[in-house]
Amino acid sequence: MEFPTANTVEAFRENLAAVRAKIERAAERAGRNASEVRLLPVSKTVPEERIRLAIAAGAHQLGENKVQEAKRKHANLIDEDVKWSIIGHLQTNKAKEVAAFASEFHALDSLRVAEALDRRLEMEGRSLDVYVQVNTSGEESKYGLEPGAVPGMLEALRGFETVNVKGLMTLAIFSDDKEAVRTCFQLLRRLRDEARDRDPALIGPGELSMGMSSDYEIAIEEGANVVRVGQAIFGARPTTDAYYWPSATAKQ
Structure with missing residues (x-):
């Protein structure tokens, strides 16, 4: 899939409109209202000067995987109307930074x-x-709780007054097999539904953060409330996904 790089405000407007149109069509196929789905543009690897163009085009909440990159962009774009979501794995020693500036944490x-x-x-x-x-795909390379650990985690989070659970997040398997991808999203939805059945208070609004540039339409068909879309808006990244989603041997 080709993702041309956007370098003007107009190009960003066109890309955002194209993604939103696909969101609307996917929601319609699923018998859903597109207003139930929030688009979270992901600006990882994108330099600040291009991010300013995206903000001018209407992207006022942005997702970043790496805390240090997000912290730098937050500082350099402090004059802009933008909020920051951390969507990648967090080490405990980086909690201080996230607590200082992030508006939400997806991982x-x-x-x-x-x-x-x-x-x-x-x-x-x-x-x-x-x-x-x-971790709905069962891949060792993925971060995330095993599905069976979700109930205990949600119960434990009751004890934290400052941490507001909005729902569940997943990365589907990186595959051209659409049904394998769909299965990951279906599992997350089932886990959310089971949590609601046990105790609705455990899961908050019960949102599902799932779907990226290659699979967000499938995610919406399976109930996504937040889709994290980067390359379809900003263009192809110079680094591979492995840089941002490290292998099991790199986990800390």
């Missing part, structure tokens, strides 16, 4: 990270919306 995958965030958020006097990340 909560351990109680240790929740504890670190809670301590820092209390010091900052603020709270943070979070999505619990689940």
Whole structure:
């Protein structure tokens, strides 16, 4: 799939409109209202000067995988009307930075990270919306809780006043097999539904953060409320996905 690079405000407007049109069509196929789906543009690897063009085109909430990159962009674009979502794996020693500037965190995958965030958020006097990340593909290269660990994690998160659970997040298998991708999204939806059946308070609004440039239409058909789209808006990245979603041997 080709993703041409956007270098003007008009190009960003066109790309955003094209993605939103696909969101509307996917929602219609699923008998859903497109207003139930939030588009989160992902600006990882994109330099600040191009991000300014995207903001001017209407992208006012942006997702970043790496905390240091997000922190730098937040500082350099402090004059812009933009909020930052951290969507990648977080080490506990980076919780301080996330607590200081992020508006939401999409990759909560351990109680240790929740504890670190809670301590820092209390010091900052603020709270943070979070999505619990689940490994729905069973790949060792993926971060996220095993599906069976989700109920216990949601129960444990009751004890944190500053961490607001918004729902669940996943990365589908990286595959051209659409049915294999769809199965990942269906599993996340089922886990959300089961959590609601046990205790609706555990899952908050029960949103599903799932779907990227290659598969967000399938994700919407399976119930996504947030789609994290980067290359279809900004253009192809110079780095591979492996750089942002490291292998199991690189996990810390």
